[in-house]
Amino acid sequence: xxxxxxxxxxxxxxxxxxxxxxxxxxxxxxxxxxxxxxxxxxxxxxxxxxxxxxxxxxxxxxxxxxxxxxxxxxxxxxxxxxxxxxxxxxxxxxxxxxxxxxxxxxxxxxxxxxxxxxxxxxxxxxxxxxxxxxxxxxxxxxxxxxxxxxxxxxxxxxxxxxxxxxxxxxxxxxxxxx
Amino acid sequence: xxxxxxxxxxxxxxxxxxxxxxxxxxxxxxxxxxxxxxxxxxxxxxxxxxxxxxxxxxxxxxxxxxxxxxxxxxxxxxxxxxxxxxxxxxxxxxxxxxxxxxxxxxxxxxxxxxxxxxxxxxxxxxxxxxxxxxxxxxxxxxxxxxxxxxxxxxxxxxxxxxxxxxxxxxxxxxxxxxxxxxxxxxxxxxxxxxxxxxxxxxxxxxxxxxxxxxxxxxxxxxxxxxxxxxxxxxxxxxxxxxxxxxxxxxxxxxxxxxxxxxxxxxxxxxxxxxxxxxxxxxxxxxxxxxxxxxxxxxxxxxxxxxxxxxxxxxxxxxxxxxxxxxxxxxxxxxxxxxxxxxxxxxxxxxxxxxxxxxxxxxxxxxxxxxxxxxxxxxxxxxxxxxxxxxxxxxxxxxxxxxxxxxxxxxxxxxxxx
Numbered sequence: 001x002x003x004x005x006x007x008x009x010x011x012x013x014x015x016x017x018x019x020x021x022x023x024x025x026x027x028x029x030x031x032x033x034x035x036x037x038x039x040x041x042x043x044x045x046x047x048x049x050x051x052x053x054x055x056x057x058x059x060x061x062x063x064x065x066x067x068x069x070x071x072x073x074x075x076x077x078x079x080x081x082x083x084x085x086x087x088x089x090x091x092x093x094x095x096x097x098x099x100x101x102x103x104x105x106x107x108x109x110x111x112x113x114x115x116x117x118x119x120x121x122x123x124x125x126x127x128x129x130x131x132x133x134x135x136x137x138x139x140x141x142x143x144x145x146x147x148x149x150x151x152x153x154x155x156x157x158x159x160x161x162x163x164x165x166x167x168x169x170x171x172x173x174x175x176x177x178x
Numbered sequence: 179x180x181x182x183x184x185x186x187x188x189x190x191x192x193x194x195x196x197x198x199x200x201x202x203x204x205x206x207x208x209x210x211x212x213x214x215x216x217x218x219x220x221x222x223x224x225x226x227x228x229x230x231x232x233x234x235x236x237x238x239x240x241x242x243x244x245x246x247x248x249x250x251x252x253x254x255x256x257x258x259x260x261x262x263x264x265x266x267x268x269x270x271x272x273x274x275x276x277x278x279x280x281x282x283x284x285x286x287x288x289x290x291x292x293x294x295x296x297x298x299x300x301x302x303x304x305x306x307x308x309x310x311x312x313x314x315x316x317x318x319x320x321x322x323x324x325x326x327x328x329x330x331x332x333x334x335x336x337x338x339x340x341x342x343x344x345x346x347x348x349x350x351x352x353x354x355x356x357x358x359x360x361x362x363x364x365x366x367x368x369x370x371x372x373x374x375x376x377x378x379x380x381x382x383x384x385x386x387x388x389x390x391x392x393x394x395x396x397x398x399x400x401x402x403x404x405x406x407x408x409x410x411x412x413x414x415x416x417x418x419x420x421x422x423x424x425x426x427x428x429x430x431x432x433x434x435x436x437x438x439x440x441x442x443x444x445x446x447x448x449x450x451x452x453x454x455x456x457x458x459x460x461x462x463x464x465x466x467x468x469x470x471x472x473x474x475x476x477x478x479x480x481x482x483x484x485x486x487x488x489x490x491x492x493x494x495x496x497x498x499x500x501x502x503x504x505x506x507x508x509x510x511x512x513x514x515x516x517x518x519x520x521x522x523x524x525x526x527x528x529x530x531x532x533x534x535x536x537x538x539x540x541x542x543x544x545x546x547x548x549x550x551x552x553x554x555x556x557x558x559x560x561x562x563x564x565x566x567x568x569x570x571x572x573x574x575x576x577x578x579x580x581x582x583x584x585x586x587x588x589x590x591x592x593x594x595x
Contacts, residue, residue, distance in 0.1 A: 070359035
């Protein structure tokens, strides 16, 4: 009787042990998740979603910076030469190949998140006296990334082009970001 | 209770029930310590004392600080101007961070020079590297709290390092921020973590001390203690030596606090944080500069981050990279040479981290970074194969007795004159 019972008992104990550990692990994980997830953006942070900007006063060659989700958004009214140079650029030499058409809705206005894709600094180039870098667009002073008229990365450590936020034209000169 | 250990009967009564006095007597009084320790062995206790200074000043500063983006900068200025002795407490805390790193870096280089990381002290060393990592995290988050321009942009750049992780990087950064940029949720959590991490450090320091007292201190000639003749009791010999070192340290620390309180800081951090404008030249605090130079030396984002963390990770495995059985560089002529090359290399990296990332500085940073890893990954494992070490003394006492008998001859001759 004992000979027969020992392996059965062992199996039963193994099962109890494994199921206890498993349940304990699931319980611990389901308690840890709220502790981790509370650090993700809260509902009110997510609610600050959109900004409307009127571009009527923005003359050719001028740029403005607006705030969206706590980040700067660059809007530049490009000159004809700037548009031409952005369009004529061949995609071969680009680190993050994108045509200018893919990056604008209305070729006069380029809208970009003004945050360098390297480590998050705000590039220079919005004010008239700013250093605009070797490609005439924007230049990040932190670690030396150069962006062109389309906000594409051309030189320096940044891995990707300046991000394009989600936006739409409500009228010819009124845009909604977000 | 066989026989009373202590004269005071109350102490004896307590000790019988809670052997705290026996413990202190054992670890702080009669604790046998090699008798040949030099002043480089002061920096462990100095680091411990600095940690206590940081915790004490930090707790009182937190009583006057407001962790909110609209009030943080002003609350720090209020501490400086209106709170009684607030300027003193803040300057002690601010400079204390720098001095903590000075002391700890000397402590680490002492360990490198005398081979203190070798068997059986590997875990002691690993715990030390862990303390360094925790200190870096704590110091970084503390620097964010005044919410000046360098606070904000330092936080932005450093948290963005995690965006280099493939696929999940962006989500991790959003999680760290609690939003879409460094903002109020970020400041709040950094304050909370900056408050709690020092106590975690205290915990790891206790483990560091337990591991230390298992085999006792290493010593300048790096050979094991052979018996009682090689040691002296910790008290009064090393308590008094540590106290003397502390008074020298406190003098220099006080000079910085009272006469050059902003020497090691950056003036831009007295400009309130502005998320729309990045300062022209972002530099971290001086104690991060060597690592920052490594980050910028690598022309790839993920690569830079990996090499920067790798510079610390390599220290964790150091006990297994250096295969030489001789600990102290006093008996390793080649290692001694390379040790000093490493010191120069680290200072060079610190200098290059402060310079703009362009022209000759980029080239030099790359060379210095390459040499740093070359030292740990190539030189140290290969060195024992080509190095002929000098003969080790028989015991710790031997060189001391020879030296002291020479000294007593000199004394005797002087007396004759």
